[in-house]
Amino acid sequence: MSEAELTVVGCGTVVPEADRAASSYWISSPGTESAARTRVLFDCGPGALQALARLGLPWGKITDLAITHFHADHVGALPGLFFALKHGLPRPRGRPLTVWGPAGTRRFFEKLAGAYGDFVLNPGFSVLIEELSPGEARDLSGGPRLEAHKTPHTDESVAWRLDGESFSFGYTGDTGPSTELGSFMRGVSALVCECSLPDAQATDNHLSPARVAELAAAACPRLLVLTHVYPHLRTGHDVPRLVAEAGYAGATRVATEGLRVSLTNG
């Protein structure tokens, strides 16, 4: 595969469900002459490891991990991931792994190491922890540029945008309404956007279909991928239709485990 691609690993919520893991998304982008392929996992919620295995994704070759915030449905499988990277590969891993996260990520990993053991920070290869403030951007080792944007959800929560030479991707993480976030995501190939609750239960720290429509109208992604849809919204509702009826006319899909979307422009 020579194109950049999104694979939905987990698109669920706090609620355990039989057909989907909690939040987790895999981006694979081609390498360049000077850099190897980039494999980024965005969030790692409960059930993500088994889903990675079901989907046949090379989890042992992950190059970067990007975390949006510290709610358990987004980070609950992290100890298991590091335990697997230390003990679950046929050969010990040598390449470093960079963890990108909001302020507090280093302290969060230190707490995990305190509870689970040293392997979280020292799994036998280098774990680099990089905290990005909203507005900051860094180049990943494989080339793509990762940028953080504040979201109204928790004190630390951020959304991520990833731009490569020929692709772009956006992931809101969990967020409340934010027109600035829509502008930040402008023109991405695929925008994975949370759509947690029905409009009748709209809150300030999650999105509902009408609020998604406002954000997507500002972002104008090539494809809008709705995710983190709570069971009582997805059951019996055509969620893309609700977003369309709220005024967003662009291509929209609901995330499902294994959904693959090409991110390459053109």
Ligand SMILES: [Zn+2]
């Ligand atoms: Zn959350």
